[in-house]
Amino acid sequence: MYKYDHLDNTLVRERAAQFRGQVARRISGELSEDEFKPLRLRNGLYLQLHSYMLRVAIPYGLLSSSQMRALARIARRYDRGYGHFTTRQNIQFNWVSLENTAEILDDLAAVEMHAIQTSGNCIRNTTTDQFAGVAADEIEDPRPWAEIIRQWSTLHPEFSFLPRKFKIAINGAPNDRAAIAVHDIGLSMLRGPNGETGFTVWVGGGLGRTPMLAKPIRDFLPGADLLSYLEAILRVFNIEGRRDNLYKSRIKILVSALGIDRFRDLVEAEWAHIRDSALRLEGREIARIRARFALPPYDANVDSGPFAAKRFEDAAFARWSAANLFPHKQPGHAAVTVSLKPVGGIPGDMTADRMDALADLADEYSHGEIRVTHRQNLVLAHVRQDRLFDLWRALDSLELATPNLMRVTDIIACPGLDFCGLATARSIPVAQRLSARLAEIDERHDLGELTINISGCINSCAHHHVAHIGILGLEKAGAESYQVTLGGSSAKDASIGKIIGRGFGADEIVAAIETIIVTWLELRHDGERFLDSLRRVGQTPFRDALYGQDSRTE
Amino acid sequence: MTLIDYRNENPMVTDDAWTHVAEDAALPTDRPATLSLQRWKAAREELYGRNLSLGVRLESHERVEEILPDLPRLALIALDFPNLNDGRHFTTARLLRERYGFHGKIRATGQVLRDQIDPMRRCGFNEFELAENKDTASAITAFDEISVVYQPAADAQPTAAQLRHRQSGPTMAG
Amino acid sequence: MARMVITANRLRDGAVVWRSAAGNWSPNITTAAIHATGEQLTAGLAAALADEKSGRVIGVHEVEIETRGGQILPTRLRERVRADGPTVSFA
Numbered sequence: 044m045y046k047y048d049h050l051d052n053t054l055v056r057e058r059a060a061q062f063r064g065q066v067a068r069r070i071s072g073e074l075s076e077d078e079f080k081p082l083r084l085r086n087g088l089y090l091q092l093h094s095y096m097l098r099v100a101i102p103y104g105l106l107s108s109s110q111m112r113a114l115a116r117i118a119r120r121y122d123r124g125y126g127h128f129t130t131r132q133n134i135q136f137n138w139v140s141l142e143n144t145a146e147i148l149d150d151l152a153a154v155e156m157h158a159i160q161t162s163g164n165c166i167r168n169t170t171t172d173q174f175a176g177v178a179a180d181e182i183e184d185p186r187p188w189a190e191i192i193r194q195w196s197t198l199h200p201e202f203s204f205l206p207r208k209f210k211i212a213i214n215g216a217p218n219d220r221a222a223i224a225v226h227d228i229g230l231s232m233l234r235g236p237n238g239e240t241g242f243t244v245w246v247g248g249g250l251g252r253t254p255m256l257a258k259p260i261r262d263f264l265p266g267a268d269l270l271s272y273l274e275a276i277l278r279v280f281n282i283e284g285r286r287d288n289l290y291k292s293r294i295k296i297l298v299s300a301l302g303i304d305r306f307r308d309l310v311e312a313e314w315a316h317i318r319d320s321a322l323r324l325e326g327r328e329i330a331r332i333r334a335r336f337a338l339p340p341y342d343a344n345v346d347s348g349p350f351a352a353k354r355f356e357d358a359a360f361a362r363w364s365a366a367n368l369f370p371h372k373q374p375g376h377a378a379v380t381v382s383l384k385p386v387g388g389i390p391g392d393m394t395a396d397r398m399d400a401l402a403d404l405a406d407e408y409s410h411g412e413i414r415v416t417h418r419q420n421l422v423l424a425h426v427r428q429d430r431l432f433d434l435w436r437a438l439d440s441l442e443l444a445t446p447n448l449m450r451v452t453d454i455i456a457c458p459g460l461d462f463c464g465l466a467t468a469r470s471i472p473v474a475q476r477l478s479a480r481l482a483e484i485d486e487r488h489d490l491g492e493l494t495i496n497i498s499g500c501i502n503s504c505a506h507h508h509v510a511h512i513g514i515l516g517l518e519k520a521g522a523e524s525y526q527v528t529l530g531g532s533s534a535k536d537a538s539i540g541k542i543i544g545r546g547f548g549a550d551e552i553v554a555a556i557e558t559i560i561v562t563w564l565e566l567r568h569d570g571e572r573f574l575d576s577l578r579r580v581g582q583t584p585f586r587d588a589l590y591g592q593d594s595r596t597e
Numbered sequence: 598m599t600l601i602d603y604r605n606e607n608p609m610v611t612d613d614a615w616t617h618v619a620e621d622a623a624l625p626t627d628r629p630a631t632l633s634l635q636r637w638k639a640a641r642e643e644l645y646g647r648n649l650s651l652g653v654r655l656e657s658h659e660r661v662e663e664i665l666p667d668l669p670r671l672a673l674i675a676l677d678f679p680n681l682n683d684g685r686h687f688t689t690a691r692l693l694r695e696r697y698g699f700h701g702k703i704r705a706t707g708q709v710l711r712d713q714i715d716p717m718r719r720c721g722f723n724e725f726e727l728a729e730n731k732d733t734a735s736a737i738t739a740f741d742e743i744s745v746v747y748q749p750a751a752d753a754q755p756t757a758a759q760l761r762h763r764q765s766g767p768t769m770a771g
Numbered sequence: 772m773a774r775m776v777i778t779a780n781r782l783r784d785g786a787v788v789w790r791s792a793a794g795n796w797s798p799n800i801t802t803a804a805i806h807a808t809g810e811q812l813t814a815g816l817a818a819a820l821a822d823e824k825s826g827r828v829i830g831v832h833e834v835e836i837e838t839r840g841g842q843i844l845p846t847r848l849r850e851r852v853r854a855d856g857p858t859v860s861f862a
């Protein structure tokens with residue numbers, strides 16, 4: 044993985060010292076809260092309901108085992124012994140105090156980590172496929188490019204005060220595992236006519252109040268031009284984006300107001316000026332960064348016999364293998380998803396003890412490397428098949444082996460009203476109750492791939508619009524009310540879910556989701572995914588089941 | 598009024614020689630002055646002939662493209678920041694320096710805080726009027742806080758990528 | 772007027788605090804001063820905002836409450852969660 048050189052190290056340490064000064068000026072009263080807020084936000088420090096929350100950047104979700112141990116230490120020393128992994132592949136500490144943040148940042152800097160631009164109206168952590176570098180279907184490893192984007196966007200002097208936050212995702216395989224369609228900029232890698240690296244560029248996707256899928260702006264962008272093209276898009280956005288209305292300030296609104304063709308013209312005109320500038324990437328810098336993502340040395344002669352035998356002998360292991368393993372480009376190996384979604388648990392939460400234990404397992408089984416997924420799980424990406432059984436047993440004893448990747452209990456949930464100052468309803472308790480109830484149904488009926496995401500307000504941090512079943516918590520007449528959307532997807536067949544009807548109270552929502560699933564089971568073709576059945580039959584049967592046929596209005 | 602003057606890579610606190618002339622006030626005859634974009638556009642023909650250093654003030658929504666032909670006549674462009682969130686003029690300053698070849702002063706005015714002036718400098722600003730009640734003298738250390746830059750901008754500082762490959766390649770001299 | 776208490780978060784650690792009649796900020800809602808009239812609330816808020824200005828607390832706002840069996844209960848769920856902590860046990 045990327046290893047800092049002295050320049051990277053210097054910058055992160057200087058930034059931590061700079062933030063220490065900003066905190067000191069706040070505490071001394073030199074800075075008012077209005078002045079301090081944008082400064083703390085662009086360094087990941089929020090004020091939540093009960094405390095400050097610090098969001099630590101995990102660039103493109105990649106962690107070393109020693110970084111994971113540092114996170115565990117921080118969780119113990121400055122928080123309440125746990126952390127929460129987010130849908131942007133970052134980690135949040137929910138219980139930090141303002142006075143401690145400078146120390147935390149120093150501790151992070153010591154392991155090449157930081158909280159730079161994890162919030163605020165600037166370019167956020169670039170996310171990518173959690174199987175980058177090892178996926179069998181990959182065109183090219185996107186992580187070096189994500190690192191190139193990280194460096195370019197870090198403390199970018201021109202784009203530090205954008206109209207609104209800005210999120211970039213990059214995917215290196217034909218199957219989209221980075222949800223590029225719902226990002227401000229989505230990059231999908233492809234090869235040009237002569238085998239050269241390039242990107243198809245998408246722009247203007249996003250969720251929130253006005254969910255939109257990104258539109259293609261450029262079919263083929265040569266790799267060397269990546270930064271100049273991104274800079275051109277950001278520059279047009281910085282000048283033209285709306286600043287008068289928070290809800291209209293994302294680039295998706297600008298793109299749809301101008302139309303993608305007019306927007307493209309502006310970007311291309313800008314790009315023509317800067318394409319041949321110092322932003323053009325030099326081959327040797329690309330090569331330098333690529334070299335740091337070299338894959339670990341694999342054993343070419345792993346015997347996969349024991350793996351097959353163990354699956355045959357042990358049904359629980361077989362089930363986990365079927366759900367949580369991903370095909371690896373290296374024969375005899377697998378990428379393992381470590382579920383942070385125990386049945387009835389809090390999605391994405393992890394105790395410091397488990398962080399330490401997982402760091403040890405990463406050292407033992409996966410070349411000391413851990414990845415965070417945008418589904419709030421973790422991945423050990425380089426496991427020999429003949430050691431999968433031992434790893435599974437170790438994970439199972441840590442309660443990290445729930446066999447549920449992309450299944451109905453692999454629920455994505457934001458912190459919601461239990462923690463978040465912006466929330467309109469709770470999401471965690473709904474996730475817990477749903478998970479407990481649906482685990483039973485899944486046990487009996489094998490529901491297959493079915494995603495459920497729960498956001499505690501319209502900011503949509505849990506991406507409920509692109510879940511097969513999305514749940515949005517609102518406040519209606521002083522009570523929690525949950526609106527259900529059906530038919531979203533963030534995969535290659537991306538779509539925005541549609542609202543099924545009026546919302547459900549906190550005591551009704553679990554039963555409503557159960558009704559949807561029971562209704563589906565009656566009309567499901569053998570082995571069909573929920574999403575495919577829904578696309579086949581439409582919303583009507585579900586609406587009828589939830590609200591009765593009499594309530595049909597349209 | 599004092600301001601930070603970042604000249605020759607060397608920030609210092611100086612007294613402001615300039616006057617920001619209000620919409621209906623008379624132009625001074627003995628000291629340099631800035632005008633609003635509107636007033637400049639209305640009076641530019643006549644002002645061209647005066648023996649006076651002149652500048653134009655641009656509000657955050659006003660575009661520098663409106664005064665491109667006038668740039669050689671102008672000694673200063675003042676770019677206003679109405680609040681902490683409006684970053685449009687970071688782009689304006691870069692365009693002035695990097696695209697339109699403006700060599701005069703670019704001054705930041707309005708809600709300018711210590712924590713913005715270093716990125717402003719990188720975008721081409723070289724004068725900073727801090728927001729009211731802010732300590733100008735202590736703010737000049739803000740330029741020393743971050744020594745590494747990752748991206749090219751309007752300043753001459755070599756980027757991390759350039760530094761990395763300098764030792765090895767023939768670009769050493771550059 | 773509905774009855775109100777005044778709350779904020781402490782600047783240094785972000786903890787939820789409630790303003791007492793004596794002008795102290797306490798993490799315990801039971802000590803909060805209850806304002807029953809507009810004038811009381813206005814005066815309480817003015818003092819609280821002065822504390823915000825001086826940097827003791829941030830995010831000063833008033834919260835509608837009811838009392839039951841001597842307990843102070845915010846009417847909105849958000850404020851109940853602030854008063855009692857998360858409704859879930861974490862990690």
Ligand code: SF4
Binds near residue numbers: 464467
């Ligand atoms: S979706 Fe809303 S409630 Fe959930 S974390 Fe985001 S802002 Fe908070």
